[in-house]
Amino acid sequence: MDQVDIFLKPKPPFDFELTAGYASHFKPRYGAVRFENNTFSQLLSIQGKQVLATVTAPGTVKAPKLRARLFSPRLTPAGVRIAKDRIAWILGIDQDLYPFYGILKNDPVLHNLAEDFCGLHIPHTETVFESLILAILGQQINARAAQLLRTRFVEVLGPTMEMDGKQYYGFPAPEKIRRIGEAGMATLGLTRRKIRTIFEISKAVAEGALNLEGLRTQPAKEAENTLIAIYGVGGWTVQWVLIRALGYTDGFPSGDLALCRILGQAFNAGNPFKPQEALKISAQWSPYRSYMTAYLFSALRTGRLSFIQPV
DNA sequence: GGCCAGGTTCGCT
DNA sequence: AGCGAACATGGC
Numbered sequence: 396m397d398q399v400d401i402f403l404k405p406k407p408p409f410d411f412e413l414t415a416g417y418a419s420h421f422k423p424r425y426g427a428v429r430f431e432n433n434t435f436s437q438l439l440s441i442q443g444k445q446v447l448a449t450v451t452a453p454g455t456v457k458a459p460k461l462r463a464r465l466f467s468p469r470l471t472p473a474g475v476r477i478a479k480d481r482i483a484w485i486l487g488i489d490q491d492l493y494p495f496y497g498i499l500k501n502d503p504v505l506h507n508l509a510e511d512f513c514g515l516h517i518p519h520t521e522t523v524f525e526s527l528i529l530a531i532l533g534q535q536i537n538a539r540a541a542q543l544l545r546t547r548f549v550e551v552l553g554p555t556m557e558m559d560g561k562q563y564y565g566f567p568a569p570e571k572i573r574r575i576g577e578a579g580m581a582t583l584g585l586t587r588r589k590i591r592t593i594f595e596i597s598k599a600v601a602e603g604a605l606n607l608e609g610l611r612t613q614p615a616k617e618a619e620n621t622l623i624a625i626y627g628v629g630g631w632t633v634q635w636v637l638i639r640a641l642g643y644t645d646g647f648p649s650g651d652l653a654l655c656r657i658l659g660q661a662f663n664a665g666n667p668f669k670p671q672e673a674l675k676i677s678a679q680w681s682p683y684r685s686y687m688t689a690y691l692f693s694a695l696r697t698g699r700l701s702f703i704q705p706v
Numbered sequence: 707g708g709c710c711a712g713g714t715t716c717g718c719t
Numbered sequence: 720a721g722c723g724a725a726c727a728t729g730g731c
Contacts, residue, residue, distance in 0.1 A: 535713040540729045586727045588714080629714045653712045692712080 397470040405488035409459035410514030411452035418518035438565035487516035507702035526640030572597035592627030649674040
């Protein structure tokens with residue numbers, strides 16, 4: 396087993412705990428992601444080979460520094476370079492938060508988020524495919540059920556690597572899902588509709604009929620059009636993919652129930668917004684609505700909701 | 707056991 | 720365009 400250390404310099408402010416925490420929904424394990432003992436780890440697929448990356452942060456929020464340790468049966472220099480770029484992307488280290496904070500600090504209600512979650516970058520999924528499937532798995536169920544489903548999905552179908560007595564999981568490849576078929580997902584607790592949607596997407600990607608990874612180099616509008624055309628993929632799912640996989644800064648899942656509630660808490664005397672109202676009020680955070688979304692969800696997931704002044 | 711959840715589609719005005 | 724209903728399954 397080869398082992399290599401690499402170092403990355405995120406753009407400050409960068410809060411590793413918040414950023415990695417967001418990726419793992421502030422839990423030790425979520426889907427294919429682990430974040431425990433201040434170590435973020437993920438099983439990557441680099442040039443068709445499994446590479447386990449474990450990342451720690453010896454630096455500070457203002458002077459951030461990351462150390463990533465790579466484990467793989469065989470590591471080439473090219474593979475290491477790819478892994479480094481991949482980790483940089485996954486942890487969103489190049490994001491410049493200041494323009495967003497510039498807008499946020501003038502917000503009469505939400506300005507505290509900039510301090511409470513200072514240094515939170517938006518982490519990305521390893522692939523667009525992963526983000527799309529994770530979003531579909533989470534459609535129309537509560538957060539607890541979503542965690543269960545997503546983690547189970549990865550444990551049952553994903554590739555694995557054992558290291559120091561721990562089992563690590565990668566996200567299942569489209570080819571794998573196509574191979575096992577809809578019957579292979581029957582015991583995961585998904586609705587038939589989700590099974591069908593996930594299978595059809597996996598099949599299309601595996602056969603080359605749908606190029607999800609290519610969406611990263613396309614304008615947001617074109618990516619949106621491609622995604623929304625997929626059966627079983629609606630506006631909410633598209634926005635989450637824009638935010639979590641494509642690096643688009645202005646995504647906003649206005650149909651999200653939790654988002655409509657929390658914004659209603661902040662701006663509507665506690666009454667939940669309708670999606671249209673939420674969309675309307677979100678215009679003031681454009682073109683950084685992805686960040687606002689991530690910061691609000693961080694507040695929700697960590698329970699740090701003190702920024703909402705009692706009305 | 708009934709109602710709801712981090713939606714999507716379909717059919718009817 | 721806008722609105723309601725059906726969809727189906729896991730939590731509490």
